[in-house]
Every structure is written in structure tokens, then in C-alpha cells.
Amino acid sequence: METLGIFVLVISFIIFLAIGVPIAFSIGLAALLTLLLSVGALPAVTTLAQQMATGLDSFALLAIPFFILAGQLMNRGGIAIRLISFAKVLVGRLPGGLAFVNVLANMLFGAISGSAAASASAIGSIMGPEMEKSGYDKNFSAAINITSATTGLSIPPSNILIVYSLASGGASITALFLAGYIPGILTGVALMIVGAVFAVRKKYPLCEKYTFRQSVKIFIQAIPSLMLLVVVIGGIIAGVFTATEASAVAVLYCFILAMAYKEISLSDLPGILLKSVGTTAIVLLLVATSMGLSWVMSYQNIPQGVSNALLSVSGNPMIILLIINFILLFVGVFMDMTPAVLIFTPIFLPVVTSQLGMDPIHFGIIMVMNLSVGLCTPPVGSVLFIGCSVANTKIENVIKPLLPMFVVMIITLLLVTYVPELSLWLPHAFGF
Numbered sequence: 001m002e003t004l005g006i007f008v009l010v011i012s013f014i015i016f017l018a019i020g021v022p023i024a025f026s027i028g029l030a031a032l033l034t035l036l037l038s039v040g041a042l043p044a045v046t047t048l049a050q051q052m053a054t055g056l057d058s059f060a061l062l063a064i065p066f067f068i069l070a071g072q073l074m075n076r077g078g079i080a081i082r083l084i085s086f087a088k089v090l091v092g093r094l095p096g097g098l099a100f101v102n103v104l105a106n107m108l109f110g111a112i113s114g115s116a117a118a119s120a121s122a123i124g125s126i127m128g129p130e131m132e133k134s135g136y137d138k139n140f141s142a143a144i145n146i147t148s149a150t151t152g153l154s155i156p157p158s159n160i161l162i163v164y165s166l167a168s169g170g171a172s173i174t175a176l177f178l179a180g181y182i183p184g185i186l187t188g189v190a191l192m193i194v195g196a197v198f199a200v201r202k203k204y205p206l207c208e209k210y211t212f213r214q215s216v217k218i219f220i221q222a223i224p225s226l227m228l229l230v231v232v233i234g235g236i237i238a239g240v241f242t243a244t245e246a247s248a249v250a251v252l253y254c255f256i257l258a259m260a261y262k263e264i265s266l267s268d269l270p271g272i273l274l275k276s277v278g279t280t281a282i283v284l285l286l287v288a289t290s291m292g293l294s295w296v297m298s299y300q301n302i303p304q305g306v307s308n309a310l311l312s313v314s315g316n317p318m319i320i321l322l323i324i325n326f327i328l329l330f331v332g333v334f335m336d337m338t339p340a341v342l343i344f345t346p347i348f349l350p351v352v353t354s355q356l357g358m359d360p361i362h363f364g365i366i367m368v369m370n371l372s373v374g375l376c377t378p379p380v381g382s383v384l385f386i387g388c389s390v391a392n393t394k395i396e397n398v399i400k401p402l403l404p405m406f407v408v409m410i411i412t413l414l415l416v417t418y419v420p421e422l423s424l425w426l427p428h429a430f431g432f
Contacts, residue, residue: 006302009034009293017334023380024282027339028052028289031296038299048292055291056284059244060173063162065280066247070254071113072276076268077258079225080122083108086222089215091192092207096199098134100192101207102127102141103148107188110152112228114159116375116383120149124390134205138393140198143401146387147409148191150372153337154184154365157232157250162243163287163338164364167294167345171360173243174236175432179361179423183369183416190408198401224260228253237430283338290342303347310351317356321417324348325370329410332374336382340371358420361432365423369413373406 012033016026028048035044074080084105091100102123110119124145131141153160156177165173198204210218231253232246241249258264264272297303310320328348331340345367352358375383378395388395416422 004037006300006305008037009297009300009302023336023339024285024289027286027293027343031289031293034300035296048296051295052288052292055295056288058166060162060166061284061287063157063173063244063247064159064283065276066244066251067114067157067159067162068279068283069273069276070247070250071115071118072272072279073251073254073258073264074109074113075118075122076264076272077254078261078263079112079254079257080105080109080126082218082222082225083112084123084126085218086226088207089210089218093209094196095206096192096195096197096204097207098127098131098136098204099141099144099195099199102131102144103151103188103191103195106145106148107151107155107184108226110149111155111157111184112152112225114152114157116149116153116372117386119152120145120383120387121390123149124387128391136204137202137401138391139397140401142387142391142393142398143405144191144195145391146376146383146398147402147405148188149383149387150375151184151188151191153368153372154180154187156180157243157246158368159283160337160341160368160371161364164341164345164367166287167342168349168360168364171364172427172432175361175427176364177233177236177243178426178430178432179365180368181426182422183365183412186415186422187369187409187412190412191405194404194408197404224257228257286336286338287342290339293339293343294346297343298346303350306347307351307355311355318418320351320356321366324352325366325413325417328367328370329373332371333377334380335374336380337368337371337375340374341367359424361427362420362423366413366417369409369416373409373413376402376406 009030013026013030016029017023021029032044032048035048084101087101087104087108091097091104094100105123105127106119109123110116113119127145128141132138152158158180161176161180162173165171165176228250232250235241235249236243236246310323313323314320328344331344349360349363352363353360375381377384384395388398
């Protein structure tokens with residue numbers, strides 16, 4: 001029954017995706033068909049509905065709609081342009097200056113918004129034309145924007161780390177937030193190195209030079225935006241509020257900031273709220289169906305079967321981790337990040353914790369870094385589509401400049417995988 005369950009689950013899911021069924025419904029229908037193997041039609045529908053509702057019954061998930069709303073306010077509130085100017089002051093005079101600016105601005109904006117898609121759209125729409133005007137290849141500019149937008153998924157606050165906390169059964173969100181800083185920054189630095197190599201080879205120009213007075217002015221203008229990181233993460237670490245409460249604080253802070261910048265008015269709020277509700281509905285439907293599928297897999301003993309299969313291949317922890325990384329990279333190409341985390345965390349986490357002694361916090365960062373690569377690849381890479389759209393270029397034209405960036409992202413991933421302290425040093429330093 002276990003083998004048949006895996007077969008029905010995988011094949012039905014692939015068929016639904018192939019015929020164009022939306023991924024949330026593909027997940028739910030595949031779970032339902034698999035559950036029908038063990039129970040009747042009515043019990044299957046009732047049980048799956050109950051598990052989907054239970055999956056959404058989590059206080060931690062309240063942070064997701066709040067952070068989505070905060071991201072929308074930031075996207076419209078003039079924060080992106082101030083962060084770009086700040087990045088120009090810091091790294092604009094280095095070789096490949098505008099490429100460096102693109103990466104750093106994405107790291108900052110992604111860290112503040114917690115959304116790779118919002119970051120790729122906001123930063124790409126500003127930096128793309130500016131880089132092209134300075135002589136940068138349009139496809140290279142799109143590639144550096146697409147890949148660097150994913151760094152904000154590791155650097156907190158990050159919605160996907162909250163989802164992982166739920167899927168893992170309660171891994172500390174604060175510890176996950178702290179664990180993401182060094183891996184996220186390492187990925188950004190690796191992408192900057194690629195940008196510098198491209199810039200030197202193509203002889204791209206440096207950024208304009210700012211006077212000391214201009215630099216100070218730009219820095220002062222960026223401080224309110226940068227303070228959001230201090231307020232949100234500092235408040236969580238200090239125990240002033242939880243991650244969920246911090247998301248509400250982020251919304252209030254972003255609203256006040258956007259109003260102070262005079263980039264939005266009260267009449268803009270209905271549209272912003274409506275867009276946030278639409279995005280939240282999509283995410284939470286994915287969460288619900290993925291949690292239902294996770295329960296079905298557990299009921300069918302699929303995680304235990306996968307665990308036994310992995311351990312039968314090799315008992316070497318390095319080999320097992322390499323296999324898991326390969327599987328997650330492959331999964332990320334064909335599945336959105338949220339359902340992938342919710343479905344595969346219950347499968348792989350017991351293996352790495354019980355058999356390899358890995359910290360769940362460390363594994364969470366590995367999962368996010370793996371699946372971040374998938375956001376930049378066809379056929380379902382949402383950040384790839386957004387990045388190409390704002391750059392007004394075709395996906396096939398961006399693939400070539402993306403390849404060396406994929407290489408350094410995977411090298412960084414392997415480094416984080418096999419050097420646990422890169423993820424765990426900060427949480428341990430703060431007592432988590």
C-alpha cells in the first residue's frame with residue numbers, strides 16, 4: 001500500500017500539473033486521490049478538509065498576511081529608490097558598480113519586505129533601465145536582479161522561514177531569522193563577485209561619484225527605511241514582541257513611513273489592501289493543501305519509506321546531505337517554494353535530525369537556499385518571470401548569464417550545508 005500510495009501521489013500530481021491545473025489544486029487533488037486508497041470517498045473528503053483547516057489554525061501564520069501587506073506598502077512607499085541610492089554610496093564605485101548596487105539593494109529591500117518577487121519587481125524596475133543606460137547588457141542586468149532578489153528569503157524577516165517553522169513542528173522563528181543572516185549575505189557577496197568579473201571583462205563603467213555632503217544626505221534619507229530591520233528584528237530578539245506581533249509592527253511602521261515620504265495617500269489604501277488580500281489568499285490556499293498532503297503522506301508512511309530508501313543508499317552523512325540537496329534543487333525547479341517546504345520538511349527533517357543529528361534550524365536554511373534557486377529557473381520560477389518582465393526581455397536570453405550565478409549560489413549552498421556554524425553561530429550567540 002505504501003508503494004502504491006507514493007505511485008498514485010506522484011503520478012497524479014504530475015498529470016494535474018501537466019494539464020494546467022493550478023498547483024494548489026494539483027496538491028489537494030493528488031492528496032485526495034492518495035487518501036482514497038485507504039478510506040472511502042466521504043471519509044477521504046472530510047478528513048482532508050479537516051486537516052487543511054487544522055493546518056491553517058496557527059498563530060504564527062498570522063505573520064504572513066501582515067508581512068505581505070508591509071511589502072506592498074514598501075513597494076509603493078518610495079523605500080526602494082532610497083535603498084538604491086544608499087547602495088550606490090556604499091558600493092557604487094567598486095568594479096561593476098551598478099551590478100553591486102543591484103545586489104545590495106535587493107538584499108536590503110528583500111530583507112525588509114521578506115518577498116523575492118516584490119524585490120525583483122521594485123529594484124529591477126529602477127535598476128534595469130539605469131544599468132542599460134550605462135551600457136550594461138540588458139540580459140545580464142536581469143540575471144543579477146533575479147538571483148539577488150532571492151537573498152531576502154534567507155535574510156529576515158522572511159515569510160518562508162515562518163512557513164518552515166510551522167512545517168517543522170515548532171522550530172524557533174527567532175532562531176531561524178538569526179540563522180539566515182550569514183548565508184544570505186554570503187550568497188549576495190558571491191553574486192557580487194560574479195558581477196565584478198562580468199564588469200571587468202566587459203569594461204562596464206563605475207557609478208557616479210558622490211560628494212561627502214551628498215553621501216551624508218542619502219544616508220540620512222535611508223535611515224528610516226533601514227530602521228525597520230532594527231525595530232522588527234531587534235524587538236523579536238529582545239523579547240519585546242513575537243514574530244507575529246512584529247509583522248503587525250512592520251505594517252504600522254511602513255504605513256507611517258510611506259505617508260511621511262508622501263508616496264501614497266489614504267485613497268491608495270483600498271487598492272493596496274486588495275492586492276495584499278489576493279496574495280495572502282493564494283499563499284494560504286497553498287499552505288492549506290500542502291498541510292493536507294503532508295498529513296496524507298504521514299498516514300501512508302511515505303516519510304518513513306523515503307527515509308529507509310535514503311539510508312539504504314549510503315550511511316555517510318555527507319552523501320545523504322548531497323542527495324537531499326539534489327532532490328530539493330530538482331523539486332524547486334517544478335514546485336513553488338511554499339508547498340515544497342510544507343511537503344518535504346516532514347519527509348527529510350526526521351532523517352537529518354534522527355539519523356544525522358542535524359539541527360532543525362540549520363536544515364531550514366538549507367531548504368530555503370535550495371528552493372531559492374528554483375525561483376530563478378523555468379518552468380515555474382516566479383522570480384524569473386517577474387525579473388524578465390520588468391527587464392522587457394525573454395527568458396531564453398537570460399539563461400546564459402544566469403548559469404554562472406547558479407554555480408556560485410550552489411557553491412554557497414554546499415558551504416552552508418557542510419559548515420553548520422555559518423547558520424548556527426548567530427542563534428547560539430544570542431542563546432537560541
